[in-house]
Amino acid sequence: MNKIFHFKKFSILQAPSVFKVGTDSVLLGCLTNINSAQTILDIGTGTGLLSLMCAQRNSKATITALESEKEAFLLAQKNISNSDFSSRITVFNLELQKFSPLLHFDYIICNPPYFKSTQPHHTKHPIARQQLKLDYRTLLLKSKILLNNKGIMGCIFPHYDEEVIFSFAESIHLYPQKIVRISGIKNGKINRTIVEFSNIDPIKKEERYFYVEKSPRVWSAEYKELTKDFYL
Template identity: 30%
Template sequence: MSVFQFKEFLVDQKQSPAKITTDATVFAASIQTSSNFKRALEIGTGTGVLSLMLAQRFHQAQIDAVEINPVAFEESKRNFKNSKWESRLKVLLADFKQYRTNHKYDLIFSNPPFFHNNLQSQTNQGKNTAYHTNHLSFNSLATGLDQNLAEAGEVHIMLPSYEMSLFEEEMKSLGFQCTRSTALRHQVESKIIRFFNVFERGKTEIKKETAEIYLRDENNNFHPSYIKLMKDFLTIF
């Protein structure tokens, strides 16, 4: 589907190497944070869909988005411009490894590349950058997060289970702890598809909050937890 129609906005994804996925939209819909935060940053925005979803949810937020791929940058820029939240959304063509601003962010979120040593495209380098850690390693990601996050800010990251464990070690080495973790499963008994983890500074020896979200119930109908999250976004609800 080259154009995806949400209830309050439209996303053109004809050109972007990374297309809209169910897990990413659930991630954006599930982000819980202080309702009065001012500045947010998305790392690797692709089509811009996650930033658009957060702009819909958090009316006071100014959201910057960093994108390294020129094609995806232009597409997300158009998607932002065509939305009702254009004044609060800005995309920058930049390499996050070199990205620094004069201000710090209250919230940073990302669905980062995570494939490592996997078979890659011989013709589509944009797709390789979007999905593989060739350019943005977990160490580089964690370092950039530390340098751009406000002291009391939160980091929200989506990754598969094993990759999340690796990333969590990188964050711990910089003084961050995982304070909340949400597991996404297709059904209650299915294996975990993704973790949505929240990281904060200086919170040692805490009890991690945990939750689960399911896409389908035992009859393969949409699960109530999925409907609850997505009813403000998807036209099917």
């Protein structure tokens, strides 16, 4: 059964085979620095959530969304067309590897696949969560090509992948500008990292810690403040 997740200014129709609204995407959509971007690329848009969050946060941006899976692409199209932001968002049913636009982007945003196809539990997850069509190396290499000189690429991934991702990014001269390490509960184990990369090696990068809940099933004040423009 399809379920609708209602935000303040748009709604997300969900489907069983498409990755549903989750805290990771909401955090990424809220914590990234998209305010001055004129052109944004959303890689693997899924339901269209990140594109819609970017459109709400930045009223001047035009957004290009890519989605390789047909069912997810159609769902994203529907969610976007039903919103007040449809005139600024264009969705393509296309793999990142085949995307060759004429322009470069001010900002690239992505909640990439986490699970390697060799992991035993990968069959339990939608293809959007599996590194069958898109892995970290491909994402970073292609993002570097698609960013303009001052562009920024923001993504979220499991904290345990941080070292390998940072190492590969450095090898292709993508440098972290901002790092947010996230735990589900205050003083708990860090389980996610949000990072913003650019082609410019900063003198000093911004690093911070963020937690979602202050106690089990009780949102932290910081999380409520961060998401107040989105959650009902």
